[in-house]
Amino acid sequence: MNNWAVVYTSVTGNTEKLAKAMAEELGCDCFTTDNAPEDLSKYDVIVAGYWLRLGGPADKMKAFLQKINNKTVVFFQTHGAYAGSEHAITSFARAGSMLGEDCYVLGTFSLQGELNPALIAKRSNMPQDKHHGATPENIARWEAAKGHPDENDLIKAKEFIREMTGRYARMLQRMKK
Ligand SMILES: Cc1cc2nc3c(=O)[nH]c(=O)nc-3n(C[C@H](O)[C@H](O)[C@H](O)COP(=O)(O)O)c2cc1C
Secondary structure, eight states, rough: OOEEEEEOOOOSSSSHHHHHHHHHHHHHHEEEETTTTTTOOTOEEEEEEEEEEEEEHHHHHHHHHHOOOOOOOEEEEEESOOOHHHHHHHHHHHHHHSSOOOOOOEEEEEEOOOOHHHHHHHHTTTTTTTTSOOOHHHHHHHHHHHOOOOOHHHHHHHHHHHHHHHHHHHHHHHHHO
């Protein structure tokens, strides 16, 4: 079995739930960006999870991504934006651009995570801001995020990471040929 590690950053616990579900499925080490080892040489695959801030990985993950060199990487992220939205997709591209040298992105997993009620309260006071304020579209988006990740999301996260192990094995086979 190749050696995988999950490394994540999370403030309100959404990303952490996914991180723990994936690490449990993989039976692998799981670290926060604060306690991740400096030396990643024993790991073949880094599963890196973060929440979105300013349309990209939160700062602690930005710093960590720069330290990853010569690894296969899987990204997962939680965010207020809808999964599959341009915002969510572009943030993966931003995360990829932050990696160190010679990394290969094996796959990505993304879903909405409930917004901090304090943030919603703040944004409710800026109805004129169509990107962040309490417009009908944004209120619907905040509502859709409520309660996520839920049990079903965790099942999907586990299925996803299982699929990644298969994809990685096939990649190694192809490299041998
Ligand atoms: C200060 C702040 C900035 C945020 N910025 C974004 C953003 O740019 N895009 C987005 O889709 N979600 C944004 N969110 C929503 C969070 O990414 C989302 O709720 C996430 O699931 C939180 O993850 P956590 O519980 O692991 O901390 C922001 C939340 C906060 C508190």
